[in-house]
Each structure stands twice: as C-alpha cells, then as structure tokens.
Amino acid sequence: MIENILETLKNLNFTEYEAKAYLALLEESPLTGYAVAKNSGVPRSKIYEVLDSLATRGDILVSHGITQQYIPIPAKELIKNRRIKAEENFKLAELSLEQFNHSAKNRENIWNIIGHNEILDKVKECILSAERRLLIEVWKEEFKELEAELRKATDRGVLVTIIAYGDIECDFANVYFHDMSNEITEEYGGRWLVFSADDLEVVAGIVSLDKDSRAAWTMHQGLVMPITEVMIHDLYIMEIMGKHRELLEESFGKNLINLRKKFSIHPDYKKHYV
Template sequence: MPRKAALEERIVAALQRLGFTSSDARIYLALVKRHPATGYELAAGSGVPRSAIYATLSQLESRGLVNAVQRRPTRYRPLEPERLLAQLDARFREDIEELRAGFANLARPAADSRTWTVTGYAAMLEQARALIAGSLETIHASLWRREADALAEPLRRAADAGRRIVLFSFTPLPDVPGRALSYGIPEAELERHWPHRIVLLADRRRALLGGAADSQDNQALVSEDPALVETAISNLVLDITLYGHRFGADTSVVVAGLTTRLAPIEELLARAAPR
C-alpha cells in the first residue's frame, strides 16, 4: 500500500476509534483534502457510495463537522482539523473527568485488584502502551522484536517526553531512543526454542509480565503488587547482568537504576558478621 494511502487508512481508523463511522471518517477526510466539494465529487473521492453520501453529509452537518457553503449545486467544506481536534480533546477530557469522579465515589477496590489478568495479544499490547504512556521517569523492558516494533512509537513519544528507556532482547531491536541491549538472534531461530514473552516496567512501580503469543488466548499480568513488581525487576536484572558478562559490557548503571528499591544485599553482606 502506498505511503499516502496507508496514512489515510490510519487517520480513518483513528477517527473510528473516536466515534466516527467509516463513512463519516472517509467523507470528512475527503473534504479536508479538497474543499469545497459537491456530494458527487465526494462520492468519487471518498469511496463512500453515492446512495449514502447525502445522508452522511446531513449527519455531519448536524454535528457541526461540515458546512454547506454554496447552492446549486451544494458544496461542502469541513470544520478545520485543528478545531475538530480541540473539540474531541475537550469532549474526552470531560468524559474522563466524569469517569474519574464516578469511580472515586464507588466502593474501594479489594487489595487483589492491584493485579489483573490480560487475555489476548491485542489487549496485552494496549496495556503495554498504557504503561508506557503513564510512566513518569523510567521504562525498562525485556521483549522480542515483534513486540518492540509494535511499541516503537509509544516508546519514541515517551523518550521525547524525557523518560529514560532501557530495552533488552535476545532478538534485534528497532531504532528506539534509549539504551538497547540486544543479542541479535534472528527471531525465527529463537521461536524454534522459546515462546514470545514480555516484561515491562514503568517507574519500577508497575509491571506487565507474561506471554506475548499472537493469539486471543495469550495471557499476561499487569500489577502494582510489590512482590510481582520485584519479580519482574529480578528477571530483568538477571538477563541484563548475564548480557554484560557475555559481551563484556558495563551494565552496572542499568542494574543500579533497577535495584534502587531492592534490598542492598552487597552492603548487608559486607556488614554481616562472619559465622
């Protein structure tokens, strides 16, 4: 698919996630590209059937998203994209605040709600994106190339926002800002021995860990439980330490950054009286 067509499909998909129908999104996009335009021109430029054009235009006009500017024939122009984005931003901010207030008035969750199971590959990736977007300081992850590619854009945005990123993988990694520790083993070769798995830490306080099989029954855990978060940290520390030994790489800064909340075992051993 040509790059421009792929970009337009991503825009249509994003608008659909925000409540537009496919016809709404395609007609609005066609108007952004060329306006003013008649219904006939929009049918040709949007791929929406002529039989549906005018009903959809009427709905968009009633929502203030398009405006009829000429008669005989009627021509339409879109609400400017920046104004549309501002409206959507305000609407969703209000909805989120209403949800936040509503949930705050519900009964307090049980203690075990700090850990929940995520079923399905797509749901696991959505949780990973949410952890990355919600991080305030650091992101550490052990993952495969396929999952790293799926999370590359959120990771780049996090890096642009000043988050410190460390990625570990037995497979090659994409070009993402931060420190990359990679064995470089081709993914197809590794798949003959191991299933895909993922460990992702946000601020060393929230963790995603578990399977990363591209299937609807894949399961992973998302947790803020200290014991599970510490388990995820320990797994990462072990992988990164072994990487350093095998390749003669200095990973001490990475390990120190991960273990700031763990017990200082070396210090405690030095203080312990000999038996």
C-alpha cells in the first residue's frame, strides 16, 4: 500500500525522498527535521535539503521557532494545487506551441481518406481545431453525424455556414438550402461532402459509398483556395437566386437545369464520377 502511494506521489513530481518525507508528515505532524528523517527513512544528511524543496514548492509548511517543525498541506489541497499547476502548464504549452500548429503539418501533401466513417472522423477533427469559420456542403445524412461538433464550434464563436442538401434542421448556423436535392443526388449517383476550415484546410469527397467512400484532406493552398472559393461561389448563386429566381429561371430553366445540361459531357445529362 505504502509503495503504491509513493509511486503515486512520484507521478506528481515528487522525488523518492520527497515522497517519503511528505508521507511521514501526513502520518504524524508536526515533526522536527530529525523526526521526519527517522520516521521516513530519508538519510539525515539529505533531510533538510528535501524539506526545503518541499517547503519552497508549498507542499509543506515550516514553523519558525527555535526548533523548526514541519507540517504537510492536506492531501486534497496538494492534489488541487497540482491540478491547477498542470492546467497552467497545458495552457502555456498550447500558447507557446500554437505557432507550430500549422507548420508542423505537411502543407504540400494531399492525403487520401478511405471509408465513410473515416472521412467524417477527419471532418470532426478539423471542426474541433477551427477558430474562425467553417463552410460545409453536406447532405442531411452526414449532417446528422456532424451536428454535435458543428454546434460546439458555434458555441465557441466559430461562424458556421452550411450549404444543405435535404431537409436539414439547424438552429445554430447559417443554412442555405440547395434546390432539387433529390434530383441532384440522382444526377450525380451519390452524395458528396465538401468542407473548409479557416481557409486553411479542406476535406472533399464522395461519402455515400460506405467503406468505398473516398475523400481527400489537404492544407495545400493550391487546393484549399479554389475549393473554398467554389463553395463561396455557390453561396453567391444561392443569394442571387433568392433575389431574382423568376428572372433567372426564365432564362435558364427551373433551378438552372439548362445550365447543368449545357456543361454536361454525357448524353443522359448525368454525372459519371461514381
């Protein structure tokens, strides 16, 4: 039992002698330095050096009478202090290393992700690290799986804009509903997902093929910029359609179907990426 406690104290940044001295004081205090050495097994030649270290760190208190005596701070207070110190260290490390957050990742590579769940896991990871803006073009099926992470991003002040395919119910983000979601799903033969975080990284791919789904994740600016701007262009079109639908559909057909047909290379006007 004692050995386990000593190991626990070592994990809290105690040396072996410090752990033995502190534990001896928990069992009985106040004690003189001589008594701590006797009760703990710490060599007398080392005991005052050990006690000074514990006192400097605030783990024990020292009386300043003719004969100095020592008492430990309560175990609960010790744990509380260690927890506070650990949090401070984590915050300091986070701030100190933030400058390397993006440079540490290879910004030149394009990474292939295989599998529906794996793709969404990568998107969730990117959502958690976002700080300013998220753009996502998504079907309702995948939105349900990402909703919790997107909501948390909004709660911490990230601007979330969704280009939605299907009846997505969302009360926390800017949502633009794409017309003819079912027809487009049929036209393309599947569902895709396009995601951009802070104009720094993107995930884009087909997500409706279960384990055979394919997507790419990259921080390569040669892809991040055009993919992000295509999504913004979609938002432009949807804003324009909202203001001038009647005029535009008169020229290009319902939901601009004639434009999609014009730029199709297949006789059936369907896409054949899948």
